[in-house]
Every structure is written in structure tokens, then in C-alpha cells.
Amino acid sequence: MSEAQSQEVRTRRVLYIPGFDPVPARKYRERYRRGGEEQAAISGYALTMGPQRTKGYYGWSVETEIGGDRTQADIEVLVWADIVKDSMGHGIAATYWQLLRTAWAYIGSGALFRLMRLRKGPVIAALYPVLLLLAQLGLAVGLGFGLAYGALAGSEALLRGIEGEQSGGQSLFALRAALALVLWPCLAWLVLRWFKRRDPWLGWYLMHDYAFSASHGGAYPPAQEDRMRAFADRIAEALTEDVEEVLIVGHSSGAYMAVSLLADVIRASRVPESGPKLALLTLGHVVPMVSFLPKAGRLRADLAFLSTREEITWLDVTAPGDGCSFALCDPVAVTGVAPEGQRWPLVISAAFTQTLSSERQKALKWHLFELHFQYLNAFDRPGDYDYFQITAGPLSLATRYIDRAPSPGKICKPVNRHRSLS
Numbered sequence: 001m002s003e004a005q006s007q008e009v010r011t012r013r014v015l016y017i018p019g020f021d022p023v024p025a026r027k028y029r030e031r032y033r034r035g036g037e038e039q040a041a042i043s044g045y046a047l048t049m050g051p052q053r054t055k056g057y058y059g060w061s062v063e064t065e066i067g068g069d070r071t072q073a074d075i076e077v078l079v080w081a082d083i084v085k086d087s088m089g090h091g092i093a094a095t096y097w098q099l100l101r102t103a104w105a106y107i108g109s110g111a112l113f114r115l116m117r118l119r120k121g122p123v124i125a126a127l128y129p130v131l132l133l134l135a136q137l138g139l140a141v142g143l144g145f146g147l148a149y150g151a152l153a154g155s156e157a158l159l160r161g162i163e164g165e166q167s168g169g170q171s172l173f174a175l176r177a178a179l180a181l182v183l184w185p186c187l188a189w190l191v192l193r194w195f196k197r198r199d200p201w202l203g204w205y206l207m208h209d210y211a212f213s214a215s216h217g218g219a220y221p222p223a224q225e226d227r228m229r230a231f232a233d234r235i236a237e238a239l240t241e242d243v244e245e246v247l248i249v250g251h252s253s254g255a256y257m258a259v260s261l262l263a264d265v266i267r268a269s270r271v272p273e274s275g276p277k278l279a280l281l282t283l284g285h286v287v288p289m290v291s292f293l294p295k296a297g298r299l300r301a302d303l304a305f306l307s308t309r310e311e312i313t314w315l316d317v318t319a320p321g322d323g324c325s326f327a328l329c330d331p332v333a334v335t336g337v338a339p340e341g342q343r344w345p346l347v348i349s350a351a352f353t354q355t356l357s358s359e360r361q362k363a364l365k366w367h368l369f370e371l372h373f374q375y376l377n378a379f380d381r382p383g384d385y386d387y388f389q390i391t392a393g394p395l396s397l398a399t400r401y402i403d404r405a406p407s408p409g410k411i412c413k414p415v416n417r418h419r420s421l422s
Helices: 026-043 081-087 092-108 111-115 120-154 156-163 169-198 203-214 222-238 253-267 297-306 331-335 358-364 368-372 387-392
Strands: 011-017 046-050 059-066 069-077 245-251 277-283 312-318 346-349
Touching (some): 011 222, 011 253, 011 387, 026 046, 026 069, 026 387, 081 222, 092 120, 092 169, 111 120, 120 169, 222 245, 245 253, 253 277, 253 312, 253 331, 297 331
Parallel strands (some): 011 069, 011 245, 277 312
Antiparallel strands (some): 046 059, 059 069
């Protein structure tokens, strides 16, 4: 870091937008604490966390000392976990109905086949809960039948006693059949109820995730739109504070929400000309899962609008090792809405194979969801991406990546069928 760049940012506001995640916001604070301490020790700087100093949603404060420069940051989680929980409150039958509707939303619109041209990883991740829930349904039906048959076979002597030896086998069979029709679905339902409550392979959670995105054909559900208006107010308020940078961070599904939020704030002329620098960091995005749907015109318009704006710096970070994201896919270009003069985003790779040791990669190999959160964690062989220096260090996002070229594997091919902007 040169002298000219030193202490460019002394105070920063960070507003973090989670993905489709029902966990409380304090989990993100704990993740930041663990990762920040580890990254500071690895990279040789000091990082100290403190209590929240701002009004609003859940948050915390951070102070760093990097190269002799002290920086303070206030980080706030824009909470929508309650909306996520409400959307996951469906019963068993309703969830399987969601499965059918979601599958049709992607297959019927042709979006699924277009998505497969980009990255197979996130498409497989989308198909996984469908196949898992169907397998669980088949297993529940089979177990229910087996348990019902076993229970009735064991009670045959009792049934014979009820019917009497002279009544004949036909009446006995009819009674057993009637009892089986009642017992079989009840036992199958209990098996499915266990799967839903335990969700050992996260299939039910993922089904609700994709169903939420597809429920309105790519348009934001009303509850989400209402919460996003409140989030836009928080961003506008932060832009009036005495800080050098306001950084919006969107992870996973939160990435496309962040795009729409900033587009709304800029369109409404809520970015002061003499205010702090405005920056957007999108991590592990899944934008095509929504922007490829027929009714995602709002998101497509927001992507096209934001990609040309001079008011912002937009960095997009993914990694091919993250099978849940559309790694190195320019979300504007692949959606097919890149306008003339597109400036953003700058697409770079977190390069897990280079920034994580072989031991760390081996430990994470079968923890696919933890890999999806790796952008928020420490790297034991860090490159030019350091989440903690970006959110709490002395350089703005614009300065930190001013000379950075996009990653060579960047994907820009427009493969989306639906490109209307409405």
C-alpha cells in the first residue's frame, strides 16, 4: 500500500444482505469474529470487534490496524430471516406441491436448459432437492406399506377372533384391506414428517429456497419487496453519515437483492453528490436462477441499469470450487441485458485451489454449503481477496481493485431466453 493510498478510509458503513437463510443474525457476527481473528493472524494485522454503535438491524463494530493505519467499520445485517422462516412453514403436502410448481417454472419456461449451458454445479444443486424429496416420498410409501403389512399380519389372530372362524376369509380380507388403507398413509406420513423435521441432507430447506425464488416466476414476492423498501431506506440513511465509504455486501440470493436495492436508491436520487463512496460486493451469486425466469423483468432492468452507473464500484467474487454459485458468470451479460458502455461488475475468482491449502480444501471437500460461505471466512493462503480488509481496511473497494483485470475464465455469453425489462 502506497503513501497516497494510506488511510483513504477511516470510517466505513457496511450493510450485509444474507441469502435465503433462516438462521439468526448473530450467527453472522460469530462467523465474522472467527474468520476475522484467523485472517488477521495469518495476514499479520490487528482486528478487534465491538458492540453495535448504530441504530437499525443487528450489527457490530470492527476496528483494524493495518500497516499502522486504523480504520473503524460498523457492520449491519439487513435481516429477512423471518420472511425465510415463514416461507418454510409449509406442510408436507404443500411442499410437494411446491416441488411440482417449481420444477414446472424452470422446465416449462426453458430456464433449466439455458442454465445448464452456464454451470452444471448450481443446476445439479437445484435438481438435488427435487430428486431427494421424491426418493424420500418413495421410501416413505414403501416403509409405510411394510410397517402396515407387518402390523396387520401380526394381528391376524385378533382379526380372526373378531370375525369368528365361520365368517370366511373374504370378510377377514376386507377388514384387513380397510385397516391397511388407513394405516398405510398414516405411517408414510410419519416417515415424511421425520424427514422434514430432521432434514439431514438439507433437501427440504433447498426446496423451499428454489420455490421461494420461483414462486412469482422471477418477480419479487410482496413480502420481500416490502422489506427491500426498508433496506433501501437504511442504505440511503447510511449515505448521509460522516463516513468515507458505504459498502453493500450481498451473498448468494442476497446478491440479486443488493443489485435491485442499489438500483432503487440511485434511481430515486438518494446518493448525495458529495457523500461517501458507494460500493457493491456480490459474493457467490445465483443471479441466473432468478433472472432467467419469465417474470424477472424488474431484476433484469436493475442489472442493466446498475452495470453502467458511475456512482458505484461493483466487484463480483465467485469461485469454481463453489458448486452452489454461478462461478465467473457475469450476471449482467449472461442474462442477456448488457447495455452499451457496460462498466460493471468486475468479475474475479476467489480461486479456492490457490487461496486454500490442500489440507483446508480436503477438510471442506464434502461440505458444499460451507464452501458456499467461504467468501465470508479466512483464507490460509490469501490472494488479493480478503473479506475483512475489504469490509474493515483502510482502502476503498474502488482503490483496492483499481488495476485488477477480470479473471480469465469470465463467462459473458448471453444464454437467457427471457430478456424483457419491465
